[in-house]
Amino acid sequence: xPHTDTAAVALARExxxxxxxxxxxxxxxxxxxxxxRMTGNPQDxxxxxxxxxxxxxxxxxxxxxxxxxxxxxxxxxxxxSIDLIRGxxxxxxxxxxxxxxxxxxxxxxxxxxxxxxxxxxxxxxERVTRAMDGLTSMERAAFVLRHFxxxxxxxxxxxxxxxxxxxKHSIFRAVxxxxxxxxxxxxx
Amino acid sequence: xxxxxxxTDDDLVLHYYGEDVxxxxxxxxxCAACQASFTRLQRVMAFIDxxxxxxxxxxxxRIAWARLQPTLGAPRRGWFSWFVxxxxxxxxxxxxxxxxxxxxxxxxxxxxxxxxxxxPAPHQTDAQVRERxxxxxxxxxxxxxQRMLVELATADDTAGSFDLSVEQSRAEQLVAANRLYRxxxxxxxxxxxxxxxxxLERVLVDIAASPKTMTQEDLDAVxxxxxxxxxxxxxxxxxxxVRARQRDAIPVRSxxxxxxx
Numbered sequence: 001x002p003h004t005d006t007a008a009v010a011l012a013r014e015x016x017x018x019x020x021x022x023x024x025x026x027x028x029x030x031x032x033x034x035x036x037r038m039t040g041n042p043q044d045x046x047x048x049x050x051x052x053x054x055x056x057x058x059x060x061x062x063x064x065x066x067x068x069x070x071x072x073x074x075x076x077x078x079x080x081s082i083d084l085i086r087g088x089x090x091x092x093x094x095x096x097x098x099x100x101x102x103x104x105x106x107x108x109x110x111x112x113x114x115x116x117x118x119x120x121x122x123x124x125x126e127r128v129t130r131a132m133d134g135l136t137s138m139e140r141a142a143f144v145l146r147h148f149x150x151x152x153x154x155x156x157x158x159x160x161x162x163x164x165x166x167x168k169h170s171i172f173r174a175v176x177x178x179x180x181x182x183x184x185x186x187x188x
Numbered sequence: 189x190x191x192x193x194x195x196t197d198d199d200l201v202l203h204y205y206g207e208d209v210x211x212x213x214x215x216x217x218x219c220a221a222c223q224a225s226f227t228r229l230q231r232v233m234a235f236i237d238x239x240x241x242x243x244x245x246x247x248x249x250r251i252a253w254a255r256l257q258p259t260l261g262a263p264r265r266g267w268f269s270w271f272v273x274x275x276x277x278x279x280x281x282x283x284x285x286x287x288x289x290x291x292x293x294x295x296x297x298x299x300x301x302x303x304x305x306x307x308p309a310p311h312q313t314d315a316q317v318r319e320r321x322x323x324x325x326x327x328x329x330x331x332x333x334q335r336m337l338v339e340l341a342t343a344d345d346t347a348g349s350f351d352l353s354v355e356q357s358r359a360e361q362l363v364a365a366n367r368l369y370r371x372x373x374x375x376x377x378x379x380x381x382x383x384x385x386x387x388l389e390r391v392l393v394d395i396a397a398s399p400k401t402m403t404q405e406d407l408d409a410v411x412x413x414x415x416x417x418x419x420x421x422x423x424x425x426x427x428x429x430v431r432a433r434q435r436d437a438i439p440v441r442s443x444x445x446x447x448x449x
Contacts, residue, residue: 017257017260020260021253021257024249024252024253024256025249025250025252025253028244028248028249028252028253029243029244029248029249032243032244032248032252033241033242033243033244036241036242036244037241037242042242042245043374043386045242045244046251046252046255047371049244049252050252050255050256050259050367053252053256054256054259054260057256057260087375124235124238124239124240125239125240125242127235127239128235128236128239129239129242131236146205147205147233147236153207168198168202171201171205172197172198172201175197175201175229176197178232178236179228179229179232182232182235182236183228183232185235186228186231186232186235187228187231
């Protein structure tokens, strides 16, 4: 198995499936992490991983060998996540401003705020996961792209097909919800 | 005057992310209330950053590859070979299957209208014809999956190991088809079907990704998985429902004289 992505891509382009397998094994976890953040559930994340590598494989010919394969793959994964989110957008009921009160007063958001337990990273992960579950798909995508991926608002609006103002407001709403859900634990 | 107006929460968010917010720096330096609010925001953001990302389950790389491999054709090498190799055929076929699937599921979920009394021989719409084709495909897929599960459940393992190569290549083909049916069911909101297909897919992926020769232990693990999910039973029930649906989908001419009599 080639040691570098560049060598693996070159072989995969020639139809060497073992080389492509190496790329899948090297990058699938990172793609999963991103996809899970974007979509919020394991099944969708697995589907995004599948679509991402499938697209990457079909577009290997377009990949510039001087570019970073991981970065390129990352971009494809973001787009696949967005496609999935757009596809399911009509199914979700959404969480609008009214939900903020509900989020704020949900009992299980407040249980066990002891600092000892919050020290555990799994606890923190659980809190953050739950807070992110309170976001709509678009808010979540905008927030992940801004907060974790460091995209500018302009890039986010392009990626999500929103006007810059709408992208900005998705981020505002997301942050507002995250603050409402997490501040009690952070401040305690 | 403007210096005295507080920054809004949204201003603070923009400022946190390094976007240009006029007077933010100077105001924060002078206003304790806004500074306190900004610190609270920073704490929440730091809390979010401290949460580790959700990791893929153990062995995910292997599972990802097993799912992917059957769907890969030859990679496109450039503009010319894009036309010559045409690996898009598989994608096109998959797309057609999804479309057919969507209309099938939509058909399932829509209330069925009763046959028109004394009307002419029912004319099947394109959607109904596609539904029938898909039912045939799905039924065959479930039968093939069922056969494989039965073979594994009853395999002769007295030798202490089991040659899985035939089942493996069959499982690889089944995974790709199963995924499309599952996605279609999920998209159209048919959670029950999607759940059974999801359980089935996980077992198929396991089989596809297993070593060619399975130890007794591996085989027992697969059998336990099949049994614990009552997978064989669920697949059988689903297959029989699909067959019933197939029968219903065949157009029947209503005898004029008996209707309404």
